[in-house]
Amino acid sequence: MNVWIAIGATAVGCYAVKLIGLLIPAGVLERPLVQRLAALVPVALLAALTAQQTFADGRLLVLDAKAAGLAAAGVALLLRAPFLVVVAVAVLVTAGVRAMTG
């Protein structure tokens, strides 16, 4: 049930912000401070989420095969690999390290 509540809340919220952008008159969101904040909030969220999903197991901090996978993904990004390749590299390296370390 909890999952459906979360899905419903997210669906309504995400649809609402999409629609608001199309409906409100230009100018309301055009202030420089609002624009800069809108660009920076995703940076903060994505950075925190990347770190947590790589180094956290529940509420514990861990260092496991995922860290190697993400490091490999980082290298792939530096080499300007396409999106799907970056994800595939992370998955393959994580699986490989896990298979080797058992």
Next chain:
Amino acid sequence: MAEETVTADIAADGRSDGSGRSDAAVVRDALGVGVAVGLSGFAFGVTSAGGGLTVLQTCALSLLVFTGASQFALVGALAGGGNPFTAAAGAFFLGVRNAFYGLRLSQLLALPRAVRPFAAQWVIDETTAVALAQSTRRGVRIGFTVTGLSLYVLWNLTTLLGALGAEAIGDTDVWGLDAAGPAVFLALLAPMVRTALERVVACLAVVLGLGLLPVLPAGVPVLVAALSAPVALWADGRRRARTESVGGRDAVEEKR
């Protein structure tokens, strides 16, 4: 989803190209983005089902939420044991950027008011990137529609396949598939971190996100980490104000 790299490529193309591209060229660009990103719905399906959501819940997310970063964030937070509202809040804040896309698109698409509620679901990174790269209203409309349609259909199909696949193979962690979620976030983040301020925000968010994890309820540390954006902006504003008040010499130094 959201290839900012794709965004950059297309933006560059659009600028160098000038005006009046053929409809076929616009459709080609739009399909390129739609297909490439649409296929990554597979990674979402696997991650979501691997994180404990049912196939139906996973597909409902792709159909109803349809903005990749928010979807990944939600299933990650739920798998981490977050309560439904903190999980939804994190996903929501990631989706707020779509309001700014809608603002730009609304002027370019010039849709009748009655059509806007239907177009809204497709207002995401990729459709915005393709639409903004076009130089005529016709091009903008074709780019938006073709990208939106191809991406929506493929993203939902591959979500279903990924979720079914994850159920079939059982323990997705053995195959390293739990690394797909964070890798998606990293790929989305990389092109956004260019200036010193953006790096500071990212580092501060990592420290807060990991540091608060053991002490705050699941899902809350991410929301606290989001505060690093306004805090860094405020600190940056103060620093600028101070350097400007020190005088001309420092200001010149700053500009170099």
